[in-house]
Amino acid sequence: MGAIFGYSGQSDENGKKSRAMATALSHRGVSPARIHTSAHATAAWLPSRTGHGGIIEDNGLIIALAGRLYGDKNKTTMTELLQSYRHQGKEFIKELRGTYVLAVLDGEHIHLARDGAGVRTVYYALHNGRFIFAVEPKGILAWSDFPRRLRPAAVAQYLSFSFVPGSGTMLEKMWELLPGHTVTFAHGRVESPRCFFAFEDQEKEEKDEREWVREFHTLHQRAVADRLPKSGTVGLFLSGGLDSSVVGSELMRQIDRPVPSWSIHFGEQYPNELEFSQAAAERIGSDHREILIQPKDFLPQLSDIIYHLDEPIGDPVAMPNYMLSAIASKEVDYVFNGEGGDPVFGGPKNIPMLVQHWYGGIERGPLFREQAYLASYCRAYDDLEDLLTPEWRSQYSSHDALEGLLTPFFQARQPKNFLDKLCAINIRLKGAHLILPKVERMTGAHSLTPLSPLFDERLIELSFRMPSTLKLRQGVEKVIMKLAYKDMLPETIITRPKSGMRVPVHFWFRKDLRRYARKILSRREVKRAGIFNPDRVEELLNYDTEHGQPRHGLKLWMLITFELWRRMVGNEEW
Known part of the structure; x- marks a missing residue:
């Protein structure tokens, strides 16, 4: 993974702050x-x-890079980056392509940049x-006097999105x-961040369908x-x-030898996709293993x-990502994955939103699209009033935290097509704040580097140039991917509906995880924190289906994930 970090102002005499940040991030490199x-x-x-x-310094100008740049190696070295900055200023960042975060220290200016898809992360405070930055919140929290106050609106967002x-x-x-x-700190203030990768502004192009398929494949x-x-080594x-x-x-x-591949399952009693992963492995020629x-x-x-997640992520898939990475890291240094197909090329979860957009089916109030999008995550958006205490809800504006976050996407001039708007939201939010950070943290915890080619900036731009019917057509999702690889994969992989990794938390919290859940979410602990309504938590623990919406297992997983994170941060274990 690697890391960059730093801060404005003079360094303390013994370098205590730098050492503390380095120690907090030492697992990354x-x-x-x-x-x-x-x-x-x-x-x-x-x-x-x-x-x-790498990092390079010349006459007081410092550039630090974590991650990897793609393209002509003569244009991606640290020396070349320094020269490009001297010639173009921070505009040189527009020419970079890769998976990276970058810091430029130039006099009293500090510039930060993050790659277009958001494969890497950087935080600042x-x-x-002082302006402090690091690739993980742990780096900033290494400053022992940094306040660790929860942002009330973020808790509602977490429960709604995970x-x-x-x-x-x-x-x-x-x-x-x-x-x-990019974001710039200068003369004691943080300037408003500026966008340099506006894939939404791509204009639609007219081409023959076969040309689009060839371009996607290329x-x-x-x-x-x-x-x-x-x-x-690669897996x-x-x-x-x-x-x-x-x-x-x-x-x-593209590779001249079999590579190891892995898939997971949770036991014969639960649904799995093993027959499809076996069929795919046999067809492509990978050395396949199945992990229970x-x-x-x-x-x-x-x-x-x-x-290792840093920010709480309530998606149960984080757990198998971590466990599988531990196994894979014993054999390989890099692992390819299929992350990106759904948000970039129109996964099936867009279909209910499109149906509501076209035909109605719900009350069309002024925020019906925003509300439908939040509900589509099937988390706890519809349970916030019961799940959060009135005292906690009084500390934030529900509209600003939730619906208001989405309105600019729906009202944006570009993209014009509604499906493209949904994809833009999914890339900007779900891709950048859930999928990519989750995979990077869970693989990186075992010194494994994830590789996600479907999140390549060129493919993202292609998605917004091509007709939306190559994303979704007559209920069939990711059409262009299926057309491009229909002769290279088993027919069952191409034609079957998406299933996704279903972690059986609904069943586990009734049996294997029942005692653990009651320990973490005990009434005394929940009441003491003052965030969640202990009566509603008790209903979830009891699987009381008479009150509120279902999905008890998923909600319990989100609550436990949050509580473990909150206690770590509150006890200053980072």
Whole structure:
């Protein structure tokens, strides 16, 4: 993974702050961190175990990079980045392509940038007049006097999405830089972030369908080729769904040896996709393994999972991501995955929103699209009034935190097409704040580098240039991917509806996880925190279906994830 971090102002004499930040982020790379200090600021780079990134200093100008740039290597070296900045200023960032976060320290200016898709993350804060930045919140929380106050609106957002969307974080006075944006600190103030990767502004083009399919295939080939490492071993997470199968097919076409692939299941009594992952592995020629994951395997490690997530993420899929990465890391350094197919190329979860948009079916109030989108996550949006205490709800504006967050997307001039608007929201929110950070943290916890070619910026731009009917047509999703790889994958992979990884938390909290849930969510602990209504939590623990909406298992998982995270942060264990 690697890391960058730093802060404005003079360094303390013994470098205590830098060392504390380096220690907090040490799991991300190979110590010691390379620390550079100018008259106005400090920046540091912690090398990744795969050697990507770097830091360079010249006459007080410092540039630090975590991640990897793609393209001509003569244009992606640290020396070239420094020269490009001297010639173009921060505009040079528009020419970069890859998976990275970048810091430029130039006199009293600190510029931060995050790659267009948001594969990497960077956070920042203004504390006691200092601008502090790091690739994970842990780096900022290494400042022992940084306030650890929860942001009330973020709790409602987390319960509605299972993650915190947008630039706000779970903590007050800490922000996440949005994908494809830069932010500048200068003369004691933080300027408004600016977008440099506005994929939504792509104009629609007219081409023959076969031309679009060829272009998708060509760009996907390049995306996979760019990510293939020059050295190190490579594997594949192969679920048996379309997305990972497409990536696996292309990977095996470009590599001259079988690569190991993995899929998971939770026991014969639960639904799984093993027959499809087996069929895909046999067709593409990977060396496939199936991994059984049960509560007794992950429960002792659940606190570690939450610790590495940094921001609470209530998607149960984070757990198998972590467990599978632990196994894969024993054999490979890099792992390809199929993340990105749904948000970029129109997954099936868009269909209910489209039906409501076209035909109605719900009361069309002024915010009906925003409300329908929030409900489509099937989390706890419809349970907030019962789940949160009145005291907690009084501390934030529900509209500003939830519906108001989505309104700018629906009212934006571009994209014009409604399906494209949904994809833009999914890329900007779900991709950047759930899918990509989750995978990066869970694989990185085991020194494994994730590779997600379907989130390549060129493919994102293609998605918004091509007709929306190549995303969704007559109820069939991700049409262009299926057309491009229909002759390279088993027919069952191409034609079957998407299933997705279904973690059976609904059943586990009735049996294997019942005692653990009651311990973490005991009435005394819930009451003491003052955030959740202990009566509603008790109903969820009892699987009381007479009150509120269903999805008890998922809600319990989100509550436990949040509570473990809250206690870690509150006890200053980071």
